[in-house]
Amino acid sequence: MAKFTVNPARFDPYKNFKFRVSFGTGYIAGVSKVSALKRTTEMVEHREGGDPSSSHKSPGRTKYEAITMERGVTHDPEFELWANKVWHFGNAQAVAEQRTQEVSLKDFRRNLTIDVFNEAGQKVISYQVFRAWVSEFTAQADLDANANAILIQSIKIEHEGWQRDPSVTEPTEPLFDGAVV
Template sequence: MAEFTQNAQRFDPYKNFKFRLKWDGQYVAGISKVSPLKRTTEVVPHRSGGDPSSSRKSPGRTEYEALTLERGVTHDLEFERWANKVWNFQAGPGVEVSLADFRKDLILEMFNEAGQVVLGYKVYRCWVSEFQALPELDANANAVAIQSIKLENEGWERDVDIPEPSEPTFTEP
């Protein structure tokens, strides 16, 4: 496990616009938005018959919220290829799902302003539950066409092997 040291020079929190996502050992091109990593643990109220008229609470099941990834429409087929592993209309009856490899583990990395990796999260056993190939098309609009995938997952954890970096400093000549 990595040892964390506090960067006494860093006052500002990290920004949310420098990140990269990796699956199958490769960075995925063009991802412009990732929904929050969020988990919720169910609250189970209980009380004993002899207790006063108040209940106790204990943790129940934990659910991990699906991730949504967005990127501009290009000729890159990574979103579509993965979505087709879960449901491929052209595959024929009985072979629509690629059970051997429709799940993937992801690595989400955040960077500081200097381009150094500062945080990483491993997201486990993801699969595509929703694929949007094209957005609504509008001849009167002036926007980038965005495609998206929604990824169900079975949990995530912080990559504690990523240490807080020593941030660069500039010296004057």
Template structure:
């Protein structure tokens, strides 16, 4: 069993705006938003034949929600290249999907205010179920063009090998 070290001097929870995402062993540029990591376990209700007035509950199948990534549109083709491995328009019949490598493991890292890695999650066997190359365009708007990638996955787990950071102190 892995022993978890607690930072006894940290009172505040981590903020949600310092994070990085990586796949294929490198960080993905410009990610500005990542949806929540969410797991839901079905409830199986049953009752014993001799117990007419109450039912019992036990866990059933667990499902992992898709993770949506957002970033500003740039010349970086990472989102589009991965999405094209799942569906590539204009290819030969039966060759629309790159079956060998359309899935990737993804690592989501959360950092503290000092920029130190605090928490890391591994998201397993992800593949692109939805890709938005461009948002709705509006000549009267004043906004950044955002592209999105929706990743189906087969689960995630916290990387317990990520050490608790020794947070800096400004002492005299």
């Protein structure tokens, strides 16, 4: 098991606003929100036949909740291209004519990396998400002529687990000397 080092100069917890997401093809532009990484292990309760007054608890099946990512709508089609690998409406007619398929079975799953950075821009934590695929794609949020907001698209990602990358260790924080360039 990897040993995590502790920076004795760091007293504050890391902030949640500096992060980047990679789908294995480089960082994805404009991701503004990533939901929490959460896993839940079911509890299995059992008792012994000779002890009717108490029960024992042990861990059961572990489930990983889906991850939702949001970003502002741009000309970058990365969310849509990945979502189309699960099912592509435009291919439905071609499938009927036996020319192509609706699902890309070869590469609809991807491994993801979520990197977290400190205020100085140093990578401090990295998570790897395994065998992920898009289960829900929102091409754009509601349109509202009376609103003053960014147009957001989102994907809901199902996956088979995640783990923290132990090779990313806590960096020594830089000292800002106040020099003017």
